[in-house]
Amino acid sequence: MEPGTYTLLVELPEPATVEFGARGEYDLDEGWYAYTGSAFGAGGLKRVERHRRLARGESDARHWHVDYLLGHPDSRVVAVYVTENDDIECETARALNDAGTPLSGLGASDCDCPAHLAYSPQREQVADVAAARHERES
Template identity: 45%
Template sequence: MKGVYVLILRLHKETVIRVGKLGKFSFKEGYYAYVGSALGTGGFKRVTRHFDVASGKNATRKWHIDYLLPHSEVVRALLIPTDESIECSTARAVGEFCTGIEDFGCSDCSCHAHLFFSGTDLSESVATTCNKLTGIESIITGNAI
């Protein structure tokens, strides 16, 4: 299955992380939503890979999010099954109600961010936004898929 996904992460303390070529970022304690595409050949297996990076089973750092995952708790993943390229419109919609982390996760598009911060759990808001945007009911997983 292919589509777009949103990872909901929680950072339990403020953390400074070097994110590949982007350099150092200071991440506040709180919740983050990362919007990604799973339209490639592996589809939603990419989300499983993210869980493996977060748990330490996979140490490879391929994407910006891979640098943040080992410092985070993955609260849940929202999977939006689609063959359409809606990653950027999903990121813009999520950015309407939380703060974008400039240049994070969007090196292959013109968006200003694909990672967003909120001081409170944004799981329900993200799910509602994605459902309204796409008309597709998101598949919501716990912290494993």
């Protein structure tokens, strides 16, 4: 599979407290969460399917901050936006942070972005930005 950058659009229908590993607990509001990551290593964008399996409850391995949100029983991945062969991770995360509310420190442990996980009470606020930044939706 090709390498690239992706954004997961995750719905959380009810408020929840989620523990994000060493980052601790976050009280999350119901709404829409957009996580942007990149997959330039072995397997490329197959990582997206790994995230989907975790969200479906078929796996419980948590490697990235978003995995803790995806592992919450009420969350669900509703869309995936993908750009193959282009590293637009930080610029996309910054645009989503501007459109929504960044969850400080989550998903951005290897860069200087405030977060790679953004929240919005309205789907369109983050979905429209993700769609505009990526080539296609998978």
